[in-house]
Amino acid sequence: MGGLGKTTVAKRIFNDEYIKQQFEKRVWLCLPEMSKTKSFLELILESLTKRKGEVQSRDIIVKMLQDALGEKKYLLVLDDLWRVDSTSWHEFMDTLKGINTSKGNCILVTTHIKQVASTIAIDLHMLGKLTDYHCWSIFKQRAFVGGEVPEEILSMENKIVEMCQGLSLAASVLGSLLFNKDKHDWQAILDGNPLVAGEDDLRENNIKKILKLSYDYLPSPHLKKCFGYFAMFPKDFEFEKDQLIQLWMAEGFLRPCQETPVMEDVGNKFFQLLLQFSLLQDVKLDELNNITHCKMHDLVHDLAGDILKSKLFDQKSVGGENLSQVRYFGWDSPSDKIDKINKPGRLCTLFWKRNISEDMLLSFQFLRVINLSRSGIEVLSAKIGKLIYLRYLDLSVTSGNLK
16 A cells, blocks of 8 residues: 555665665656557656657667666666556567566566566565654654654654554654644644544545545645645656746745745745645655655645646536536546536636647736646647736656647
């Protein structure tokens, strides 16, 4: 299940110094479904070469992979794989064996799904829940950052570890929630909320309660809007911090004040708060140790989806009764069903993967954000200038001949 720490364990292996000595090439991929071998091969090549490749045939990709790998021993991590069929997997394995014939190559996969594991795994390891000791250790590290634990908190140790239910994510989020809180806040959070799972409750239900509680305690309604906005992106997406802040600005979520008059500074503050609450993870740093990218745990992403669900167009929205409330069309929204939105003029955000017609574009007259990145669009109508509320337009990684 989610929150046990599968990805964390895989990262410890991937970044271990002994592992780095054993494998000259290491590749980390996070793609939920293996449907086409070519897609995985392209991503491996992109990871090895650090370049986004142009559209190539499968044979050319295989040749480029042979050049990039040579006969060097490699470790390939496929993190959080949800779906794979046996035929696709064996085709993928046969292709890899043809690309590189070295002995000792390794593939490590993490997954929630037993069927996926049994389809692909030779050595299967079922990750167990953490001990109470380890949950308490993670909690203390987050809540007190190496400081002294107050006596009244020590007396609640059993209750706190019971809340965590052996899940590292729960311990981390709960500790972050209680960071810098005084005694009265502690009592209100620990005693006033039904967090401790009953005998019939599931650990996954309990962690959802903790995540929802962490969201409820976010200190600003505008920050809560920023959190819900993550549902616009797919699971396992790597977010660019500066792009997120620009999107929040365009949506009107960032309100300057006397203490913080610059919107970008408000956005940076909000980002740090989400990180502090353990609602973001896997940060990447530049050479000056500034955060550039981050990711979000699947269960946290589910919560963001719950927050935005009445306003985000998705498969469940199709045929629903509340389509007049739809304001957002994300990358996972069903693009072939967009005509089902009965009041398109109220849409304020459009993430689109295809070419977009002039009529469709102008029907969304109140758009603030249009993201056409990687859509393959070649022509953009000049009438986009009629969208007077537009604040953000992303045409990155589209056709080089875009007009």
